[in-house]
Amino acid sequence: MVQQGIDKEITEYRLAYLYEVAEQGGIRAAADTLNVNPSAVSRQIALLERHLQIPLLEKQGRNVIVTQAGKLLIDHHREMLYRRRRLAETLQDMRHLRRGSVSVRVGQGIINEFVTGPLRRFSAEYPDVFVDIHSGNMSETISLILRGKVDMAVSFGPLGDPPVTVRSFQRGPICALFPPAHPLARQPSISLESLARQRLIFMAEQFGIQLYINEMFRERRLAPLPAFQCNHFSTAVALAMEGMGVAFMTQTSSQYLVDRGDIAAVPIDHPLAHTATFHLVRGQGRRFTPAAEHLWKVLINSMQSDIQDNPPTR
Structure with a gap:
């Protein structure tokens, strides 16, 4: 209960006030930066000290300096700011498909075709997207897709009627x-x-x-x-x-x-x-990351292009 009370009082804006005091070298300068009254800065830091039961600032002549405890809180706040920036950058990158990850199962017989075709094009456009590639039999692959362990699969052969979304393409002879x-x-x-x-x-x-x-x-x-x-x-x-x-x-x-x-x-x-058939498989109703959605579209376009360039022979 005591720990919860302390955590509740270490609010973000109080840490921001303490951080600015350290950065600006005083309460008045911090207040000017934050566009608040100096008394508001002093009051919030005093409340923080009262609940933590430890001084965070010490007077040194006309100035104040941050105590060791205050430095710990400032380091914590700085780390939170860094993590928030990194999170925002990562989310922005994911929105623009520059980062993220995709897991895909590829049949052994089509690995070379997958790598030299759609994967090569995808990775050239989005080199920072991590792609996890494995091979395996169809029953295991379908199970992994249904459990959300794999985003999509590229397979060949009779598929049956599993509860997944399938795009099929003729791939003979x-x-x-x-x-x-x-x-x-x-x-x-x-x-x-x-x-x-x-x-x-x-x-x-x-x-x-x-x-x-x-x-x-x-x-x-x-x-x-x-x-x-x-x-x-x-x-x-x-x-x-x-x-x-x-x-x-x-x-x-x-x-x-x-x-x-x-x-x-x-x-x-x-x-x-x-009439042998090639399949692209994904979970029904599952929402992909932008990176996975783009790879899915690259695969579909690649399969459709191959059919146009190499029509089935009879």
């Missing part, structure tokens, strides 16, 4: 990845029957692209056994580049590998391969 010198690398497309005779590289079941691959094989009543199964796309790509098996990615996501001459991407001859 799904391609088989071969070394450039492979006999099948120059084919305009490849059938699932031909693929079933190859050494295949599958991803773990939770990967969106593997769900598509499994469904395509099931639809054709094929059940090939993979030579390898991976939980990282970098592993699958490395195996495919060495000619040890056939991996799978969308044409868009594998384009950087094709451009470097590391791989050949041959579209799979199946309707589902050309």
Whole structure:
């Protein structure tokens, strides 16, 4: 109770009076700066001393000096002023999207596409916004979004009907990845029957692209056994580049590998391969920070632009 009483009496304007006395070197000068009567300054400091039961000012000739206790209060007030300025600056920066943070989950197979496309553009415009990037399976990602632990997700594959806001974009075709010198690398497309005779590289079941691959094989009543199964796309790509098996990615996501001459991407001859879907996911009704809202718009614009620049092939 005593502590609460003391805290109640250490009001901001009383500290401001004491602060100005120290800054201006006297009560009259502080009163002139604050545009109040000198008696008002003296009275408020006296009330503060009475409640704290310790002197804050001492007379020294015609002047007054601040005691050690007074200096502690002044340091506290100065720190509060600094923190308030920093808070105002941060809020102003956030209003103008210069600061803040965004958490985003990105499917492994589209990391390169995400980084070199929308994230590169976003970070160039707003370099002081912190972006937390993780990868993970879709069920875990949806759970984190619903719990407010993640702002948004960039994913690929069948999504179902979760209670989230989704923007979907067609991202086919799904391609088989071969070394450039492979006999099948120059084919305009490849059938699932031909693929079933190859050494295949599958991803773990939770990967969106593997769900598509499994469904395509099931639809054709094929059940090939993979030579390898991976939980990282970098592993699958490395195996495919060495000619040890056939991996799978969308044409868009594998384009950087094709451009470097590391791989050949041959579209799979199946309707589902050309209607594979890419999703942007966020919580329903959740209000984003300005930075997160801007990244969301950058992602949508990027996906729409890619569809215009690379229309689906049939």
